Amino acid sequence: MNDLRIRGGLVADPEKKTLVEASVTISDGRIVHVGKDEGGSTEVLDATGCIVCPGFVDTHMHDEELDDPHSVERALLRQGVTTALAGNCGSGPLLGTIRPKRQTPWLNLGYLTGHGILRESVGVNDIYRPATPDETTKMQVLLERELSEGSFGLSLGLEYVPNTDPAEIAALADIVAKFPHRWISVHIRFDGPRCLEAIREAIDIAARHHVRVQISHFGSMTAFGQLQTALDMVDQAYATGTDVTFDCYPYAAFCTSVGSAVFDPGFEERWNKDVGALEAGSGKFKGQRLTKTMFEEMRSETPTALIIAHVLNEPEVRTCLRHPRCAIASDAVLRNGEGHPRAAGTFPRGLRMLREEGLSWPDALAHATSIPAEMTWLDRGTLRPGSTADLVLFEPERFTDKATFSDQLAPPEGIRAVLLGGRVAVREGTITEEPLGTFLLRR
Structure with missing residues (x-):
């Protein structure tokens, strides 16, 4: 019996450039069927209103x-x-x-x-x-x-x-x-x-x-x-x-990093911008546009701190x-x-x-x-039988980034689920309690 069936969504195949109504059936971490709903899975994931695509x-x-x-x-x-x-x-x-x-x-x-x-x-x-x-x-x-x-x-x-x-x-x-x-x-x-x-x-x-x-x-x-x-x-x-x-x-x-050679003398002339185009991305001045004094303090005292250059x-x-x-x-x-x-x-x-x-x-x-x-020669990025079941289900009308320069880790909206190897790793924006990834080695 199959492990999981995703039904009700539009399946996007970036290789074939198609977007069609279909179900995706997963067994043992891999996609085994893409097409007409065959039924028979022990678990069903509703993708109504979503695009289903490779991770x-x-x-x-x-x-x-x-x-x-x-x-x-x-x-x-x-x-x-x-x-x-x-x-x-x-x-x-x-x-x-x-x-x-x-x-x-x-x-x-x-x-x-x-x-x-x-x-x-x-x-x-x-x-x-x-x-x-x-x-x-x-x-x-x-x-x-x-x-x-x-x-x-x-x-x-x-x-x-x-x-x-x-x-x-x-x-x-x-x-x-x-x-x-x-x-x-x-x-x-x-x-x-x-x-x-x-x-x-x-x-x-x-x-x-x-x-x-x-x-x-x-x-x-x-x-x-x-x-x-x-x-x-x-x-x-x-x-x-x-x-x-x-x-x-x-x-x-x-x-x-503010201490890197990127910010060696001459960077302002190189970009035709003054130091006010720089924002502290981490550390003491996080979120503030910098003055010359602030920049020099960060560069000398916290060289690994991050700078955002607009x-x-x-x-x-x-x-x-x-x-x-x-x-x-x-x-x-x-x-x-x-x-x-x-x-x-x-x-x-x-x-x-x-x-x-x-x-x-x-x-x-x-x-x-x-x-x-x-x-990168990775066996990923496809949605066809035999592929690893790394998938994203998102609502196309709601799918948008919410992270800003003041709230840098705000999660996006519109993702219903993210699957790793056929297991749900994210559901409605919430990550599962345990990591499901693998440390990859190229052999």
Whole structure:
């Protein structure tokens, strides 16, 4: 007898671009039937008034705080994310460090190995110093071990280690290229005026090393008047066989640590904005727009505190999101449960924007499901017999983000249920009492 039957909803298949009335039957954690209601299940989940779609796949988020395994994961789960990949922007931890802390995640969770952690592990603690050849060789050995043990790839945060030698990157890219279905995510070296130079560097890494490169949060790096040119560069490279992908979150403000190189002297001129465009995302001044004095105090006394920079061009962000190969990704990051509303609102907000831009529901949902799954070789993002029963049921007229810059973790409205492996993980906005996710390893 089957375990669960979802009936009464419209089933969205992002791969086939269809939206049809159908029931979904689940047994042993997998979808066994999509179509006419066959009956016979021990439990029925009513989806009347809902769209039923694959769980959302977040290929770029952060869950590296060792002692907080809950805040980011739960915020993502409540907005429909069922699979996520952490460790981006060069910050990914070593598996031996993070895996004991994430034995029972709230969603399906995998990690990339961070370039920053590799550098620290071999003694390169100065973010402005290139590694020596000997240190680079040691990083290669460590990265190969991590990939052998199940890391999904390498993450680079080149804006955070701005003097990284191209030879250091090349040596690590050669290791990644040895492993099937691994990739390099790149937070590019420059945002703003020099972003096109940095986009070219990322494309060249992919072309020279025959490895997939995912350019991270594309909008936050290029939405300063140069986004369309950057997209054209990527499209041209892709058309000639270079394996380059990208993601974007649906906000006109980015978020990162105040002590990072992003805020080195000259940032105001780079963005043509003064310090009043910055908002404290965590810490003593949370929620306040900053003065020069407040900024300098945060940078010197609490360098890991988060800053929200309201400096991006929203029409360009929308242009990026609707590109047919762009994945919605949250770039969720929190400090002590505080941060940017993207941790709680990215997917409903991004899907709403895509609908406003004229996309059908199946086309919009592809940006949150099948596109990111294909980008990362994940067996997710589909709704067909044999697929893992990670699903979202949402009411399309009510589905919207509620998280704001003042209430950053407010859950969205309109989600009736989120399923992980055929089990209900979220019902009417409430998370079940126990985590149902799996720690993912790439073998």
